[in-house]
Amino acid sequence: MGERLEQQVAFLVEIDRLKGVLRQTLITGSERRENSAEHSWQFALAALLLAEHANEPVDALKAARMALVHDLVEIDAGDTFVYDTAARVQQAEREQAAADRIFALLPADQAAELRALWDEFEAGATPEARYAKALDRLLPVLLNYHSRGHAWRAHGVTADRVRAVNSRMAEGSAALWDYASALIDRAVADGYLHERSEG
Amino acid sequence: MGERLEQQVAFLVEIDRLKGVLRQTLITGSERRENSAEHSWQFALAALLLAEHANEPVDALKAARMALVHDLVEIDAGDTFVYDTAARVQQAEREQAAADRIFALLPADQAAELRALWDEFEAGATPEARYAKALDRLLPVLLNYHSRGHAWRAHGVTADRVRAVNSRMAEGSAALWDYASALIDRAVADGYLHERSEG
Numbered sequence: 001m002g003e004r005l006e007q008q009v010a011f012l013v014e015i016d017r018l019k020g021v022l023r024q025t026l027i028t029g030s031e032r033r034e035n036s037a038e039h040s041w042q043f044a045l046a047a048l049l050l051a052e053h054a055n056e057p058v059d060a061l062k063a064a065r066m067a068l069v070h071d072l073v074e075i076d077a078g079d080t081f082v083y084d085t086a087a088r089v090q091q092a093e094r095e096q097a098a099a100d101r102i103f104a105l106l107p108a109d110q111a112a113e114l115r116a117l118w119d120e121f122e123a124g125a126t127p128e129a130r131y132a133k134a135l136d137r138l139l140p141v142l143l144n145y146h147s148r149g150h151a152w153r154a155h156g157v158t159a160d161r162v163r164a165v166n167s168r169m170a171e172g173s174a175a176l177w178d179y180a181s182a183l184i185d186r187a188v189a190d191g192y193l194h195e196r197s198e199g
Numbered sequence: 200m201g202e203r204l205e206q207q208v209a210f211l212v213e214i215d216r217l218k219g220v221l222r223q224t225l226i227t228g229s230e231r232r233e234n235s236a237e238h239s240w241q242f243a244l245a246a247l248l249l250a251e252h253a254n255e256p257v258d259a260l261k262a263a264r265m266a267l268v269h270d271l272v273e274i275d276a277g278d279t280f281v282y283d284t285a286a287r288v289q290q291a292e293r294e295q296a297a298a299d300r301i302f303a304l305l306p307a308d309q310a311a312e313l314r315a316l317w318d319e320f321e322a323g324a325t326p327e328a329r330y331a332k333a334l335d336r337l338l339p340v341l342l343n344y345h346s347r348g349h350a351w352r353a354h355g356v357t358a359d360r361v362r363a364v365n366s367r368m369a370e371g372s373a374a375l376w377d378y379a380s381a382l383i384d385r386a387v388a389d390g391y392l393h394e395r396s397e398g
Binding site for chain 1: 268
């Protein structure tokens with residue numbers, strides 16, 4: 001059997017570990033925390049479906065490919081909660097080291113291709129990356145709303161912080177930020193999210 | 200807010216339920232059963248990476264899109280174990296009804312587009328569908344091997360049946376079937392899989 005196929009299979013087996021990386025969001029209708037693999041799947045489908053709402057014309061397939069690879073570094077670096085400011089400082093360094101190891105499992109041409117996609121997503125400097133980052137913020141807002149604000153309440157996150165962190169969604173899609181912003185207001189009205197911390 | 204975005208979001212929330220549909224395979228390094236959403240993610244990445252092994256030239260991105268939607272019908276119809284012959288008889292009817300309901304949540308143009316992808320995958324009559332179906336068979340063989348044959352042993356599935364069911368992989372990729380066939384032999388040698396039923 002070819003060396004390339006051996007490397008590709010080793011990569012596919014290694015990335016199985018992303019199914020064990022837990023996020024703070026719950027899946028809807030369940031007490032189970034979402035993992036980064038199933039999140040990546042939903043993100044990729046969202047990328048295929050919501051491109052018409054991006055601020056700029058985007059290649060939806062490229063954004064979907066970004067979605068599939070965007071969290072692979074978490075196999076080594078873990079998931080960092082978007083509201084955990086302290087952890088996010090060291091996150092970039094840990095994720096770079098993870099990318100160096102994980103993508104290198106593949107044949108060199110494919111390693112370079114996936115690494116370039118991930119770098120582009122991280123840099124957030126192209127229309128596709130801005131669109132993809134908007135979706136990566138939209139989905140947890142959706143799931144948090146539809147699990148009655150579980151992750152927000154569990155971590156004492158207030159509406160002002162949810163708005164501050166997620167308003168960057170507008171850089172990729174003003175329409176999706178309008179939607180999310182209205183949903184955050186509704187979460188406050190429904191009692192799923194506190195407007196500001198009490199006491 | 201636009202009616203289209205409302206429909207698209209309703210679809211994205213509805214498909215969250217695929218994360219609760221359990222397959223027979225275990226994720227590697229764990230006792231947890233795999234769900235169909237995380238399987239679809241791994242399948243989509245495999246589709247992007249293994250196209251060079253398909254029997255015919257294939258559009259890898261189209262196969263990846265098939266992967267993302269191929270199990271959505273399981274939200275209503277459930278997962279059918281590939282070795283459960285009785286259940287597979289009624290599977291097609293249940294899945295058609297599920298497709299009618301789930302894709303119709305989307306705006307009509309996107310519903311038609313995703314439905315066409317799913318129909319093409321199911322029919323297995325194009326190079327991309329044959330390639331995708333080969334991957335959909337390859338992944339559980341890989342994961343079963345790397346979880347020491349758990350699902351095979353739990354259901355008393357023997358090597359002759361594993362070979363019979365999975366040899367159709369060769370219709371999409373002779374190279375991947377060669378690989379899988381060797382892995383099945385190794386599973387027998389390693390004691391993860393019985394050659395035939397005993398007694």
